Amino acid sequence: MTQDTRFHHGHATSRQPLLEMTDIEKHFGPVIALAGVSFDIHPGECHCLLGDNGAGKSTFIKTMAGVHKPTHGSIRFEGKEMKFESPRDAMEAGIATVYQDLAMIPLMSVTRNFWMGREPERGRGIFKSMDFKHANEITMEEMRKMGINLRGPDQAVGTLSGGERQTVAIARAVYFGAKVLILDEPTSALGVRQTAKVLATIDKVRSQGIGVVFITHNVRHSMAVGDRFTVLNRGKTLGTAVRDEITAGELQDLMAGGQELVELEGSLGGTV
Amino acid sequence: MTDERLKKTSALRKAMIRPELGALAGVVLVFAFFLIVAGDSGMFAADGIMNWGIVSAQFAIIAVGACLLMIAGEFDLSVGSMIGFAGIIIAILSVQLGWPMWLSIIAAFVVCMSIGALNGILVIKTGLPSFIVTLAFLYILRGMTIFLAVATTRQTIIGGVRDASEGDWIAFIFGGVILKPVFQFLADIGLIDTYVRGTKIGQPVVEGLPMLMVWAIGLIVFGHWLLSRTRFGNWIFASGGDPVAARYVGVPVNRVKITMFVFSAFCATVLATSQVMEFGSAAADRGILKEFEAIICVVIGGALLTGGYGSVVGAALGALIFGVVQQGLFFSGAESSLFRVFLGTILILAVVLNTYIRRMITGER
Known part of the structure; x- marks a missing residue:
């Protein structure tokens, strides 16, 4: 974990949040994808949103990006109550999203x-x-x-390599005036060096005062750049932790909902 | 930083990934072949050039529409049927109902472009492949064409269009001939043969530049400019390359696709109108298999069947290859049915080449 020390970390928590999502619920028919999630992002910080597959990360960021309308709850952007009708609305407000595999069109x-x-x-x-x-x-x-x-x-x-594609997408969002940058699993398909490159890019973007929402299920990647950490599990938040107050192991346990992974870890010798 | 594992790309390799290159090589080959085989048959005299030029122009007009639509990620299999349909509409309105020719032509454009829009809306709303939706219209339009022709005239060919279009300026835009003095001048200085007997004695064998060719050139220039130089062109590439990614950055993918269906219908109607004016009649069986020929032109031109990549210039070169080969077989005295054999063969070759080029671009193995 040498990457830890390579990045400076934002200390922006005292200011007003850029984006504040309170008690967000999202139902798809009988399915409750989000059951009251609260999340905020300050300028110049990297807030990691962690969760296992199916935890509701995708639904949550799509709500943030204006793709889904929340069933319940409020979205405040720079102190103003917002109702996004489309991704375009969110983009115009300054919320840019870089999706994992949909960032770029390879033939162009x-x-x-x-x-x-x-x-x-x-x-x-x-x-x-x-x-x-x-x-x-x-x-x-x-x-x-x-x-x-x-x-x-x-x-x-x-x-371009996978990491470079992510970087082009991030550069694009920043150039077009993103205030909040949502990165959907930007490192999940990348090798070690490529990942380091993307993490360095996140750091660069954060130092420009942009609030970065970093979605991942990799605790190590999140610990490398994150200032705050929010864990989603089964459509609920299990709380937000500040850097230095939580360890990678604790985050991992929270993601898995505690119990099961402890048993697994025993048999795998702590490698997960 | 430079990556030491990347080999230097040669200029040849760079040129290879231009979509038009295959078609350009094809044009050179085809011309070389027929210059040798049919060089002394009159194929490359003025009237011979006009002969394959017109056929190429016909292919080019529909190929431009098919090209932009394919790059936007969709097909239109109803193009051929629409050519027959548009012609019959013009003939029925002008000859049978006595409408002025200009109004009949405008009506045909409105009806056909609306059907194009309907094609597009159905594809977008149902989420079905355009292959299926436009295949349905291939049958619907052909059936309607024959039905309308037989119901109004008891025939599948409606003549008398030439008389009805006399002196009509919109009819001239599609069926006229321009630059007559220039061609007369070329004949006078001996560059073009003249008729040596009959009523036209002294006149050049090629009267002038048919508007059909002007349309072809105009559509190629417009299509190329639109695709490669404008914002809308970028949207066409994006809509075909990855509609979801395009939508996420605010490209109006649905609007782009529907517009391209309308444009494809427009091109089909241009060809239909020109043919009706040229022949002086409309026939219900006109345009059969044209949809596929247009698609083959586009594929030879380097476009990918999956959308997102291609070139209007390439499609135009594809059309030129077609015109030259179809008429060249005639000039060289070969059996003209061999043209279809050639079509099929070159289609396979083009697709294989395109797939290879696509791998080079995206670095897939």
């Missing part, structure tokens, strides 16, 4: 991906066209800032 160039949905234009009337010169310049520059040297702006995203 980095520039085309970077500007997708927000293409800069020049000219007027029916002759309006995409301003590729400007788009390419910005893309190359933003990629450099994140530590990715592209062969060219027309390089297909498919040629």
Whole structure:
């Protein structure tokens, strides 16, 4: 766990939260996916949302991102009560989401991906066209800032590694003014070095005053960059812990709901 | 940072991943072949060029529509039936009901583009593959075409369109011939043969540039510009590449797809109108198998059947290959049924090549 010390950690808890979600419930027909979850994120912190598969992480972040409307509960963004009708609404407010496998379109160039949905234009009337010169310049520059040297702006995203793709998606969200950045399992499909790269990117983004919501089921990854930790289990929060007040082992137990993993751990020799 | 495990990409390899390259190589091959086999048959004289040029232009018009739609991730199998349908509508409205030609043509465009929109809306709302939805319209439109023709005239061919279109400027836009003085000049200086006997003596064998070709070139230029230079073009790529990812960043995927279905219907109607004006009649069986030929042009042009990748210029080159081969077999005296054999063969080759190129781009193994 040498990564622990490589990152500075945010101390922003005194300020007003950027985004505050209180007592969120979400029902899909007879299924109660979320049964009263509260969560907040401050500027310049990395708040990890942990939970096992099926704990409700996906449903919760999709509620945060405007994909789902909560059945009950309130969402306050910068102190104002919000009702997101679509992901577009959430995005315009400044909540950007980078989904695990849907971040990028591999067959398209980095520039085309970077500007997708927000293409800069020049000219007027029916002759309006995409301003590729400007788009390419910005893309190359933003990629450099994140530590990715592209062969060219027309390089297909498919040629980038998984970690680089996540980084392009994060750079895109930051460039377009995200105040809250939701990262859905950004490290779960990556190798060790790629993971380190993405974690370093998270740290870079946090230092710019952006609130990062880091969803993961990997305790080690969360401990490496997280300032606060919230564990979801069966649609409920099991509380939020501040860094240095909790150990990796305790988080792991909370995620598994305590009991079962203790037994498992015995037979696996503490390797989980 | 550079990755030492990445081999240097050669210029050739870089050129290989341009979607048009395969089609360009095909064009060179096909021209070389027919220059050798049929070089002295008149295929490359002015009237010969016009002959395969028109056929290529016909393919190109529908290929542009099919290309943008395929890159947006959908197919339209109703294109061929729509060509017959649009023609019959124009003929019935103008000849049978006595509407002015310009109004009949506009009506045909409105009806066909609405059906295109219906295709798109059905695909989006039902979530069914466009293959199934437009296959249904392949049958519905063909059936309606024959029914309407027989119900109004007891025939499947409606003539008399030429008289009805006399002096009509919208009819000219589709069936006219431009640049006549230029072609006369070219004939006068001996670059184009002239008729040596009959009533047209002294006139060039090629009268001028048919509007059909002007449409083809115009649609290719427009399609290429739209796809590669505009915001909407980026949305077309995104909608076909990964609709979910596109939606998450705010691309109006449904609108893009429906618009492309309408555009495909527009292209089919352009071809139908031009043909009706050229032949002076509409036939209920016109356009059969055109939907597949359009798709093959697009695939030869380097587009992926799965969407998200392709090129309008490539599709246009695909159309050129088709026109040259179809007419070239005629000029070289080969059995014209061999054209279909050629189609099938080149389709397989193109798909194999495309799959390989796609692997190169995405780095899959």
